[in-house]
Amino acid sequence: MAIATVNPATGETLETFEPLGRDALELALGRAAEAAVLQRATGFEERADLLRRAAALLDAERDRIAVTVTTEMGKPLAQARAEAAKCAKALRWYADHGAALIADERPSDEDVADSGAAFAYVRYRPLGAVLAVMPWNFPLWQVVRFLAPALMAGNVALLKHASNVPRTALTLADLFHRAGAAPGVFQTLLIGSDQVERVIHDPRVAAVTLTGSEGAGRSVGAAAGDALKKSVLELGGSDPFLVLPSADLEAAVTTAVKARIQNNGQSCIAAKRFIVHEQVYPRFASAFARAMRALRVGDPMDADTDLGPLATRQGRDDLSALVADALRHGATAETGGDRAGVPERGWYYPPTVLTGVSPEMLIHTAETFGPVATLYRVNDLAEAVELANATPYGLSSNIWTEDPEEREYCLRELVAGGLFFNGMTASHPALPFGGVKNSGYGRELAGHGIREFCNVTTVWLGRP
Structure with a gap:
């Protein structure tokens, strides 16, 4: 499928895009790996400030961004504006609540006394670079509901958006760049579906999430399983x-x-x-x-x-x-x-x-x-x-x-x-979001969503 903006109200092709070549994709993966090292060292307040600045830009440019969304996928303009507003709200929600959702968890000393520990606790640490394969139907919201918790947890993000919403995908990357995201923290990859498996198998990618069809979910889930990487799938519904x-x-x-x-x-x-x-x-x-x-x-x-x-x-x-x-x-x-x-x-x-x-x-x-x-x-x-x-x-x-x-x-x-x-x-x-049966597995949003792409780490300190 070509990467192109085609107006569904007229059938007119407005713009086409060349997919990233092997060298350009290699550079993007390298930037993500470098950024992951720096991002995990940032504090919650620094991450929250980025989300708040992105939310402010999204609010200020809502009308322009909504026109891009409607032009590419055809939803009524008022609904596109509402989608942008919802994204800004989610960014601020995770900025406000993210730190508490993945704060250290310490069991009581009594509960771990027989483990030999002076004390023990659980820390939620980032995994690294997470690939997001996203659909066109909510081209802003589907991305942000993954991106906000992923960044707040200290991960970095690679977006492979649907091939019919490239302008929206590039708009999101540009918005976070202008909000002050460091190079490599959030990148849009203009690649075809045939390159997704390669990216999943790349050792610099830690995990993958997909929202899309059952068929796409089976393909991505199989690749993630083969690579022994964490995956979250939000698939179809009836x-x-x-x-x-x-x-x-x-x-x-x-x-x-x-x-x-x-x-x-x-x-x-x-x-x-x-x-x-x-x-x-x-x-x-x-x-x-x-x-x-x-x-x-x-x-x-x-x-x-x-x-x-x-x-x-x-x-x-x-x-x-x-x-x-x-x-x-x-x-x-x-x-x-x-x-x-x-x-x-x-x-x-x-x-x-x-x-x-x-x-x-x-x-x-x-x-x-x-x-x-x-x-x-x-x-x-x-x-x-x-x-x-x-x-x-x-x-x-x-x-x-x-x-x-x-x-x-x-x-x-x-x-x-x-x-x-x-x-x-x-x-x-x-509220956590996700399904069972052929609708996929894992959860997005709320505390469940932010923890999906964390290394849930047991920290144990022995007695002197």
């Missing part, structure tokens, strides 16, 4: 959205629409399968389809647009194929279902709601990356949870109920890395 009889239906419908079409429907944690109890199904289904039908599809730079284009032609074509397969096997499109009514130029797809989905349809188990919702009717909570779990993925889930016993049942039986009751799944710096 998150359920359960609506039970006690739910506030008006709030559930409003949130369901946002949860399905945010980021033009291209989010691993987007609600994709809407599983509704039969007692409230008719009202929910009617209101949900009506609200999806009313969305405005168009130019993502236009403030009145609700839904912009998909980021790539391939993504649009893959989504079209999933919907066509479902319709061919008997599903019904309550709204959408083909490209009628959307701009012909660019990679647009209309908001779509499918009913009558059955297991023989590809869309029943596939991750739909775009504004397509599948709607299911169930008889009771047990059936709803069974259907929610009937997927290879286990990233997050949304459950709408006011019943405490139903909440406890879901906490016990739903298989997912996150359970969001009466609200929409979202990531937040203070």
